[in-house]
Amino acid sequence: MTRLRLGMVGGGEGAFIGAVHRMAAALDGDWQLVAGAFSTDASRNERTGESLGLDSQRVYPSLDTMIAREQAVSADQRIDAVAIVTPNYLHAPMAIAALNAGFHVFCEKPMAMSVTEAEAIAKAARASGQRFALAFTYSGYPLIEEARVRIARGDLGKIRLVQVEYLQGWLSLPIDTDGNKQAEWRTDPARAGIGGCLGDIGTHAFQLAEHVSGLRVQSVSADVATHVPGRRLDDDVSALLRFAGGARGTLKASQVAAGEENGLKLRIHGERGGLEWAQMEPNTLMLRWLDRPTEIVRAGGPGLHDGATALLRTPAGHPEGYIEAFANLYRAFAAAIRGSNDRSFPGVVDGLRTMRFIEAVIENAGSDKKWTMIDSGENA
Amino acid sequence: MTRLRLGMVGGGEGAFIGAVHRMAAALDGDWQLVAGAFSTDASRNERTGESLGLDSQRVYPSLDTMIAREQAVSADQRIDAVAIVTPNYLHAPMAIAALNAGFHVFCEKPMAMSVTEAEAIAKAARASGQRFALAFTYSGYPLIEEARVRIARGDLGKIRLVQVEYLQGWLSLPIDTDGNKQAEWRTDPARAGIGGCLGDIGTHAFQLAEHVSGLRVQSVSADVATHVPGRRLDDDVSALLRFAGGARGTLKASQVAAGEENGLKLRIHGERGGLEWAQMEPNTLMLRWLDRPTEIVRAGGPGLHDGATALLRTPAGHPEGYIEAFANLYRAFAAAIRGSNDRSFPGVVDGLRTMRFIEAVIENAGSDKKWTMIDSGENA
Amino acid sequence: MTRLRLGMVGGGEGAFIGAVHRMAAALDGDWQLVAGAFSTDASRNERTGESLGLDSQRVYPSLDTMIAREQAVSADQRIDAVAIVTPNYLHAPMAIAALNAGFHVFCEKPMAMSVTEAEAIAKAARASGQRFALAFTYSGYPLIEEARVRIARGDLGKIRLVQVEYLQGWLSLPIDTDGNKQAEWRTDPARAGIGGCLGDIGTHAFQLAEHVSGLRVQSVSADVATHVPGRRLDDDVSALLRFAGGARGTLKASQVAAGEENGLKLRIHGERGGLEWAQMEPNTLMLRWLDRPTEIVRAGGPGLHDGATALLRTPAGHPEGYIEAFANLYRAFAAAIRGSNDRSFPGVVDGLRTMRFIEAVIENAGSDKKWTMIDSGENA
Amino acid sequence: MTRLRLGMVGGGEGAFIGAVHRMAAALDGDWQLVAGAFSTDASRNERTGESLGLDSQRVYPSLDTMIAREQAVSADQRIDAVAIVTPNYLHAPMAIAALNAGFHVFCEKPMAMSVTEAEAIAKAARASGQRFALAFTYSGYPLIEEARVRIARGDLGKIRLVQVEYLQGWLSLPIDTDGNKQAEWRTDPARAGIGGCLGDIGTHAFQLAEHVSGLRVQSVSADVATHVPGRRLDDDVSALLRFAGGARGTLKASQVAAGEENGLKLRIHGERGGLEWAQMEPNTLMLRWLDRPTEIVRAGGPGLHDGATALLRTPAGHPEGYIEAFANLYRAFAAAIRGSNDRSFPGVVDGLRTMRFIEAVIENAGSDKKWTMIDSGENA
Structure with missing residues (x-):
């Protein structure tokens, strides 16, 4: 069974929750992290990608670039989903962009900045037919x-x-x-x-x-x-x-x-x-x-x-603990x-x-x- | 050191909290139970007194009788305090009667049926100069x-x-x-x-x-x-x-x-x-x-x-446990x-x-x- | 129901286990401490008896005296049992003396200094027909x-x-x-x-x-x-x-x-x-x-x-705790x-x-x- | 940082500890499982390799074959270490073979069937200069x-x-x-x-x-x-x-x-x-x-x-729990x-x-x- 491919936005070195997402995704062998836009700080972004063993071509300066470039990758190599591990104010715009571009989304909580934003995500998920997961970890x-x-x-x-x-x-x-x-x-x-x-x-x-x-x-x-x-x-x-x-x-x-x-x-x-x-x-x-x-x-x-x-x-x-629940x-x-x-x-x-x-x-x-x-x- | 003498109202056989008061009072040797009006049911009252080894002359049909008779007992035998272990509606009238008669009172909680009643007890305690204790056991x-x-x-x-x-x-x-x-x-x-x-x-x-x-x-x-x-x-x-x-x-x-x-x-x-x-x-x-x-x-x-x-x-x-806290x-x-x-x-x-x-x-x-x-x- | 009467040997002020025996005996109203030989130090012995509210006539200098004098007391006032709360080496001679004199014995553990001594106690208990209890408290x-x-x-x-x-x-x-x-x-x-x-x-x-x-x-x-x-x-x-x-x-x-x-x-x-x-x-x-x-x-x-x-x-x-178990x-x-x-x-x-x-x-x-x-x- | 490459012997589907080794190795991204001889039952072996997403060319019928074939793989693709997750009687022969062939070994405990066998492993480890780890997980x-x-x-x-x-x-x-x-x-x-x-x-x-x-x-x-x-x-x-x-x-x-x-x-x-x-x-x-x-x-x-x-x-x-300790x-x-x-x-x-x-x-x-x-x- 081939692994699903994950791209991550946020979670540069030093961040807490991005690393947890990566371990959780790795644990059972369902996911492989292949792309990332980890930080707006270019050198931090690059270092994070390198330490994670990513192909430097797939370490992107932004989510928008990731989306654009990954859409150009062949389907059997392209990321399947985007993990959004940024501060709350970026959840809605990023989730909507990723969903609309045809990627599934695994997003940190809370969902958004407001009910209005959350409803916009919900609408994008419905319209796109993509899956939207929220990191209410304790449910796991x-x-x-x-x-x-x-x-x-x-x-x-x-x-x-x-x-x-x-x-x-x-x-x-x-x-x-x-x-x-x-x-x-x-x-x-x-x-x-x-x-x-x-x-x-x-x-x-x-x-x-x-x-x-x-x-x-x-x-x-x-x-x-x-x-x-x-x-x-x-x-x-x-x-x-x-x-x-x-x-x-x-x-x-x-x-x-x-x-x-x-x-x-x-x-x-x-x-x-x-x-x-x-x-x-x-x-x-x-x-x-x-x-x-x-x-x-x-x-x-x-x-x-x-x-x-x-x-x-x-x-x-x-x-078993928190990482397993997340996984x-x-x-x-x-x-x-x-x-x-x-x-x-x-x-x-x-x-x-x-x-x-x-x-x-x-x-x-x-x-x-x-x-x-x-x-x-x-x-x- | 001679023991203080306690009279109890309520707490007939089968009641829970009366027995706890008796054990708590006995534990450290400060108190001796010498009188009681345990129940309005005469035979239950009598049986309770007997099982506790009380002199049958000091098992009374009511608090009022207890007060009246104990006031007639010589000071070195008379009860020092009354323990009130009846349902709430009796706390205020009984406490006030006992305080006014010159007895200290150890009363079950809650203090009374209302703030008004409680204030009346407070007033009686102040006026009489007697001590008033409330069984907020957990403080102990x-x-x-x-x-x-x-x-x-x-x-x-x-x-x-x-x-x-x-x-x-x-x-x-x-x-x-x-x-x-x-x-x-x-x-x-x-x-x-x-x-x-x-x-x-x-x-x-x-x-x-x-x-x-x-x-x-x-x-x-x-x-x-x-x-x-x-x-x-x-x-x-x-x-x-x-x-x-x-x-x-x-x-x-x-x-x-x-x-x-x-x-x-x-x-x-x-x-x-x-x-x-x-x-x-x-x-x-x-x-x-x-x-x-x-x-x-x-x-x-x-x-x-x-x-x-x-x-x-x-x-x-x-x-150590609940009875010790009470004691x-x-x-x-x-x-x-x-x-x-x-x-x-x-x-x-x-x-x-x-x-x-x-x-x-x-x-x-x-x-x-x-x-x-x-x-x-x-x-x- | 009248209380049984207890005499205690050992347990003068400051001792730990004697006080526990007294609380345990008092808790349920089955026993009344009426006599004691608490210490070989006469003034400590006296002070202990006084603080416990005992009749000074029944505070004895030794177990032997306690036995002799209590045997002279009228049966309805005489102690029923002796609590032995002394160091181990005194258990056997004291228990045997008390049993032989017709008193029940509640003794601290271990029973004695040797199997031989313990067997002698056992023999005295059988011969006297008196009860012998050992303070294996945790059984309680x-x-x-x-x-x-x-x-x-x-x-x-x-x-x-x-x-x-x-x-x-x-x-x-x-x-x-x-x-x-x-x-x-x-x-x-x-x-x-x-x-x-x-x-x-x-x-x-x-x-x-x-x-x-x-x-x-x-x-x-x-x-x-x-x-x-x-x-x-x-x-x-x-x-x-x-x-x-x-x-x-x-x-x-x-x-x-x-x-x-x-x-x-x-x-x-x-x-x-x-x-x-x-x-x-x-x-x-x-x-x-x-x-x-x-x-x-x-x-x-x-x-x-x-x-x-x-x-x-x-x-x-x-x-409920240790004292209740003892009781x-x-x-x-x-x-x-x-x-x-x-x-x-x-x-x-x-x-x-x-x-x-x-x-x-x-x-x-x-x-x-x-x-x-x-x-x-x-x-x- | 590229991942180290792991080959596993034992741990076919249904086995407990092989799966734990795989999760532990995956968790932090240090290791990639690339080869295995999971079972002597050929179809079970194959199924296990497939479910793990391995290249079928690197799913081997035995440790000996794994060793021989991996030695022929280019150094930048060859496995670095062998995880031995078989019953105890195979630990010594397998560990010694792998060490002698120039592979590091991570072995399940107990080390071997006897002190004599264990000493032979120790000798092979010293002679080969390879690392030998034992799964005394709780140390982790x-x-x-x-x-x-x-x-x-x-x-x-x-x-x-x-x-x-x-x-x-x-x-x-x-x-x-x-x-x-x-x-x-x-x-x-x-x-x-x-x-x-x-x-x-x-x-x-x-x-x-x-x-x-x-x-x-x-x-x-x-x-x-x-x-x-x-x-x-x-x-x-x-x-x-x-x-x-x-x-x-x-x-x-x-x-x-x-x-x-x-x-x-x-x-x-x-x-x-x-x-x-x-x-x-x-x-x-x-x-x-x-x-x-x-x-x-x-x-x-x-x-x-x-x-x-x-x-x-x-x-x-x-x-964090057992898998994290193992990792x-x-x-x-x-x-x-x-x-x-x-x-x-x-x-x-x-x-x-x-x-x-x-x-x-x-x-x-x-x-x-x-x-x-x-x-x-x-x-x-």
Whole structure:
């Protein structure tokens, strides 16, 4: 089976998430990175391509050049997809350009700067017939799939409570004005959008809550804070959620929870029991029950359904982690491009929902009213 | 040192919390139970007194009789204090009667049915000069004291985030209409007050958050739900909190989190680090830091300040639990009666704050406005 | 129900274990401490009695005096039992004297200085018809009882592996020559016996392993070390165990595992699954299975058998700990004295087995042979 | 930077460890799989090559053919190294053939069937000047490197105790006679050698204990059992260890610990503190101290030394696991081939030590003597 060919925009040396995309794409042998426009700094771009062993002819100064030149390459060598790993403000124009040029797109989250932009991507994806994947990485964990399926098949009964939190501490100090590139653009409205912590990790929390519960948030009541003086975007978000069907939820995201690492945690309770999953111990799913002892469902262990097992590469007790979860998205993305529908991955719908969530939170937090509706997105 | 003498109202055989009070009072040898009005059912009252080895002359049909008769007992035999372990609606009349009669009072929480009632107790306590303790048991844990002191002395820097949650699952089914006495009165507005889950455990969460953080909640935005059909009071509460000084908080309390036991958990983050304490593993306090590894401060282990060590009875690694925490309150209550001010215990102020919190939550949850102020309680 | 009356020998102010015995005896209201010979230092003895609120007439200079005087007290006031909380070398003479005088005995472990002494106690207990309890406290935990019953009824299938460990670090430094009283006598062969760490905590590990597994150790191969220079007894023990029926085991006990608190942990695996219990989180029993997810059986939670539930005082999620476990032994001891056989407690058989274990380990560790048999103790 | 080229022998479709080697080699882009002799079954061999996208000309029927043909390939296309992922009995002949032919070798553990065979590999490696890596995967975890360095620099003081255990349950039933290929060869002396569980996972435990402690085991006292009737090799090992310098150790390895997954755990205590690492939560290293709170050192978190940080690919809180640890070995192996000495990897010395350990355990377990020396291996 020949590998699919990937071109990457962004992700020059020193960037975090570009390297993760490359490892995730490489892990299972579905993808080969063959082209890139890694940096607008020509020498950094060149160095990155070289260190990755790319043909220098396919290290491009920009996405536009990549698109133009790759369209001229013979079909059996041409890139199949573009990975977009740039700051948020470039997602929409780049995704639309790549889709319109006939390339599939694997894009970093959040989808765009606004619902309007996100809808434009959605439209381009529909029109072009190309696949659009969004890096809601946490959906790729096997035990998230286990959790999703168990709720969908009714193990917990009707869902009553959804609690999701995502706690980081890395923005506790004003490093955004102190030369930290990652912090800099994430706290700059022109590059990140209207949400800071909200857009960066609040979106992950929201997407995971809806993805696993299978429920849609109807309305939100939110408090948004900027704890570090001088910071231009929020660094801390709290929200009450009301789901269609009556479930109640809370969402907490913070990047000033000093000492926390990457604490994404989801708890969902239904009539008969509850489940708990924490990203930092991703191979464990706790199932609590009204009438029998708590169970620990483990990656590779007994009780896992086939769909979750299929997302694993090793036997029980051999920890798989973040890169493997990410690789599961790239694998599903490849399978879809090859025509299989066996595995889903986050895409247009997840992206639109999270953009609507961002806008609803910001609107509500700035108002005196208790609840703000989240558009159901029928027209997505 | 002679023991202080305790009379108990409520807590007949089969009741949960009365037995806990008795064990807590007995543990350290400060108290001796010598009198009781355990039940309005005469034979149950008698049997309880007998099983506890009480002199049958001091097993009374009612608090009023207890008060009248004990006042006639010689001072060196008379009860020093009354423990009130009845449903909420009896707290205020009983506490006021006992205080006015010259007895100290150790009362179950919540303090009363309303702020108005609570203020009447406060007034009686002031007027009588008697001590009034409230069973906010969780304040009695040694590592809660450690947490409180560390925040007070600034270890974490300025506090930014307070997250408190209290998850139980025991009311997931409609057991309140199925003969469960504990559930029955707790879901009956006439006996429990305007808050169900809110009054029963939301108050614990609120008190603990304020007690440890040393901060006061200024305003609250809340969502209150009743998930079990037919239930007359809330069984699930979510709230956003704004603290004086700028800290933001979340409070979650639920009695329909199916499969959860008694999951009270507090997390507080400041500029430099955060702490985490969970009631179900109470001998551990996690301290997370921006710039150094997370520390596990342990009951009896290195790093504990003297005030916390004084609340322990055994060396490190010998678990102490709920009854010991409760006993710490009885010990502090006894010390105060004997004239020492070394140890504090929850009382009038904590009680009034929580009653104001209950009323603010219910008001906010029933309105369209985002925030409801909590009275600062200057007149407490 | 009137309380049983307890006299205590040892346990003067400052001692650790005497205070624990007093709290454990007080907790459930079965016992009342009415007499004591707390210290050979007359003023310390007096102060202890006074602080405990004892009648000064019943604070005796020695056990012998206590025995003589109490025998003269009227039967309805006389002590029922003697708690012996002295260093090891006094256990046998004191226990025998008390038993022979017609008092029940609750004795600290290890039972005695040698198998010979232990057999003499056993003989006195038989001859006197009095009850003899040994403070193998860990047997009193509810989830130890749950584990024992589950193995006895075959949940795990035939037992193959038993792993027990008890790690402490408090003797990592030479505090025994530095004024620490607890360390001093425990490392003195004249007061502690031939085992240091072995006798102090190795015995707990051994007793728990046999108690829960229901199996008897037939032979042992051991390595015994003294890591701290100048120390006169072992501070570290490792042993391989062979059980009757074919199970294999390991036992590790150390008091120089620097940084460890009181790490007693038991793991037992059978054909179909395994269980794990750790004293520092005593309310949890992990059950692992070949063919289904691991279960967490919790104190007060679903799945507990009645015998374990009966050892609890509070609902699930309210931690009970070391003192409560100890109190369960005092409660069972009281019940037995009152004629009930419902609850067992560790006694003569456990004591003799552990003394035989001590002697076998010391013999084996000093020899070149692989295995040393442990006498089956038929004549116990 | 061009990739190194890898040929693989063994690892046909369905095999576990071959796929792990391929993912580990791919992850960081250092290696490209270009040739293979995956199976002696021709069609399985072909299918495996095809599914991996290999040129069919480089899918060979045997290692010998691979060697012969690759030697004829131009140097810039020829494989640099051979990965040997066959059952144990083929390790020595294959490794020696590949080394002698001028290829580097990355071999599965245990190194060989005997010390004699292992010495022959060692000799071939020395003579050929080629690199020889052994898949002691657990050495590749970042926090194992952290632990090793902390002990080497004396953080814990002189080491006193080493406890290592490796518990699996997958051989609890007689699956070796029931068609399970993995179980079949591992319990067949002709293919696995004289150790079953001992060779398969006991070697991992032993290697990790020596690697991290920096100490050498001098003598061993062991008990070896076969719990499943009819099984031809051991499935359970217990050993006492004596280290040069006076430290004492225990080693436990079992494949019949029903319900356990892949429970490799290492604890080492010195004069001032202890550390604990468990493979199933590999991103955490617990550091316990005599005089200050326990610290949790985390992958990517504060306190990590640079050598451990260099083994990570993601920020703190993004779990890395088994495949990443494995990839660290492939990365170090590549670096060594390219001439760097920055990173070490397990090789000849580790292999010889573990083979000597296997032989010492089997000898001791079959004898009546207490201790068996492990050859110091000066001639390695």
